[in-house]
Amino acid sequence: xxxxxxxxADGLFVPNHPVIPYIEGDGVGQDIWKVAQPLIDxxxxxxxxxxxxxxxxxxxxxxxxxxxxxxxxxxxxxxxxKDSLVAIKGPLETPxxxxxxxxxxxxxxxxxxxxxxxxxxxxxxxxxxxxNPEKTDITIFRENTEDIYAGIEWETGTPRVQKVIxxxxxxxxxxxxxxxxxxxxxxxxxxxxxxxxxxxxxIEYALxxxxxxxxxxxxxxxxxxxxxxxRKWGYELAQKEYADVLESGxxxxxxxxADNFLQQILLKxxxxxxxxxxxxxxxxxxxxxxxxxGGIGISPGANINYKTGHAIFEATHGTAPDIAGQNKANPTSxxxxxxxxxxxxxxxxxxxxxxxxxxDAFAQQEMTADLANLLDDxxxxxxxxxxxxxxxxxxxxx
Numbered sequence: 001x002x003x004x005x006x007x008x009a010d011g012l013f014v015p016n017h018p019v020i021p022y023i024e025g026d027g028v029g030q031d032i033w034k035v036a037q038p039l040i041d042x043x044x045x046x047x048x049x050x051x052x053x054x055x056x057x058x059x060x061x062x063x064x065x066x067x068x069x070x071x072x073x074x075x076x077x078x079x080x081x082k083d084s085l086v087a088i089k090g091p092l093e094t095p096x097x098x099x100x101x102x103x104x105x106x107x108x109x110x111x112x113x114x115x116x117x118x119x120x121x122x123x124x125x126x127x128x129x130x131x132n133p134e135k136t137d138i139t140i141f142r143e144n145t146e147d148i149y150a151g152i153e154w155e156t157g158t159p160r161v162q163k164v165i166x167x168x169x170x171x172x173x174x175x176x177x178x179x180x181x182x183x184x185x186x187x188x189x190x191x192x193x194x195x196x197x198x199x200x201x202x203i204e205y206a207l208x209x210x211x212x213x214x215x216x217x218x219x220x221x222x223x224x225x226x227x228x229x230x231r232k233w234g235y236e237l238a239q240k241e242y243a244d245v246l247e248s249g250x251x252x253x254x255x256x257x258a259d260n261f262l263q264q265i266l267l268k269x270x271x272x273x274x275x276x277x278x279x280x281x282x283x284x285x286x287x288x289x290x291x292x293x294g295g296i297g298i299s300p301g302a303n304i305n306y307k308t309g310h311a312i313f314e315a316t317h318g319t320a321p322d323i324a325g326q327n328k329a330n331p332t333s334x335x336x337x338x339x340x341x342x343x344x345x346x347x348x349x350x351x352x353x354x355x356x357x358x359x360d361a362f363a364q365q366e367m368t369a370d371l372a373n374l375l376d377d378x379x380x381x382x383x384x385x386x387x388x389x390x391x392x393x394x395x396x397x398x
Contacts (some may be wrong), residue, residue: 005085005345012085014345016052021080025196026063028329030287034089035387036334039354042391044342045161046398047350058085061103062092073103078110085309088341090334091319105151108144111310113303114194115201116142117339118316124236126294127374136269136292139211141202142282144205144303146194149279153186161185189225192233192276199234201306202276203245207251217281223358230278231255249354260287260329265289272391290316297370300336302344311344313337327382330368332358335348335390357393362388 003015024033037056044052046224059077066072072095081087092103107113118140122133130136163183168174169258177183199216206214215233222227238246238253256264258281263270265288277285290299301316315334323329335358342351361367366389369380379390 001247004083005087005174012309012345015056016048018086018345019055019057019084019086021057021059021340022063023077023087023089023092023180024064025058025315025319025323026093027091027156027321029062029315029319030336031325031327031329031383032315032331035383036331036338038339038395039118039335039357039387040342040396041242041391042351043357044347045352046394047353052347052350056354059087061089061107066082066095068315073106078107079196080090080106081148081312082310083112086311086313086341086344088313088322088334088338090315091317093319105149107312108303111303111306111312112145112308113310113312114143114145115302115304115306115338116282117138117205117302118142118290118318118361119300120286120289122293123298123359123362125365126367127162127371128293130266130292136265136289136398138265138269138272138289139209140282140289141198141205141274141276141287142286143194143277143279145230145279146190147226147279148188149185149283150189152183152189156182156184156294160395188223188226192229195230195233195278196237197307199237199276200241200272200306203238203253204250204306205275206366207245212250213273215251215261215272215275216253217258217275217277217285218255218389219281220255221257225282227258227278234276248398253384256359261285262288286306286316294371294394296333297368298332299334300333300340302337302340304344311341311346313341327384329383330367330370330385331383332368353394353397356397357390360393361389 002187006013044054059080060068061073065074077252094102120136120138123230124245132179154164161184165177202214216231218227218231220231222301235253242251287296290296296317299316302311302313304311314337317333320329335354339351339355366381368386372378374379
């Protein structure tokens with residue numbers, strides 16, 4: 001019997017056979033999903049002796065959707081994810097010359113998935129540019145709905161941008177638009193509510209997972225009312241809602257300027273546990289940190305609304321059309337995102353099994369070409385061969 005995941009007063013209710021929508025994805029999405037699904041299913045079956053199983057429901061988005069329906073993001077897809085609360089997706093192609101700037105951003109905005117969560121950790125055996133990559137164990141909480149990703153901007157030379165510039169100069173006495181005749185203008189909204197719900201989620205995650213430090217990353221020394229507000233409102237939230245754990249020493253809140261943060265994650269990554277960032281800073285930092293531990297090919301991600309329970313787990317890399325359909329793609333980003341999904345369902349045992357299988361494969365230098373080619377004398381496995389290795393390891397763990 002299948003049931004829907006639902007949010008209750010006590011938190012997320014997850015039946016033994018939940019319906020979970022998936023978006024296969026474009027480009028290499030077709031390659032990685034077809035090996036990821038059996039691995040997820042096997043991990044769940046082993047962990048719970050067949051008593052639990054996911055009922056997968058394909059929904060369409062991206063190029064595959066456009067070819068089938070003429071729409072990049074059908075209303076039916078959004079409705080299915082809203083109804084089921086939890087979904088997983090492969091990489092999506094951004095349409096050129098269409099109304100949607102980014103399908104990923106559209107999904108986050110439509111479902112108000114305000115927290116982009118990216119755990120960054122090192123797996124032994126994975127090539128890294130750092131001398132001691134194992135010191136990097138940082139979870140990023142990136143605000144997902146505000147900042148410049150709100151998409152409020154006007155193009156140079158248009159009547160609309162001229163109206164904005166005229167208003168700024170005449171009504172607001174702005175004198176610092178250096179070249180008003182040729183400027184495009186963008187607006188950067190950052191709110192108290194948007195900042196605090198993101199920072200609250202980061203703090204709750206830290207407390208739940210035994211992490212003591214939450215660092216607010218910002219550029220408040222220059223952008224005093226937006227980035228500076230993010231910092232200020234974060235401290236105010238912590239003092240108001242978490243005074244007891246702050247006083248006990250079980251939680252530390254600090255902050256750092258964004259450019260210094262990008263230095264310190266190279267020089268002293270062990271200084272950070274959980275970090276909360278505004279949208280653009282989080283975009284930069286999450287990819288930079290992923291590079292330290294092997295790249296976005298093995299970096300998982302989730303977009304979550306902790307209030308409604310809606311969450312989309314996703315491969316964080318692009319569609320890689322140059323290798324699509326060639327059995328070369330690395331499925332690890334999607335697999336580790338699936339582990340995050342399983343954790344979110346409180347099916348931690350299955351997530352643990354799958355992560356251990358991946359860690360064991362990397363430790364034995366069993367990996368796809370994107371990683372193997374960076375090592376000496378390491379043969380590259382195809383997508384399917386790598387997944388077969390993982391299946392063997394899961395069965396051995398049983």
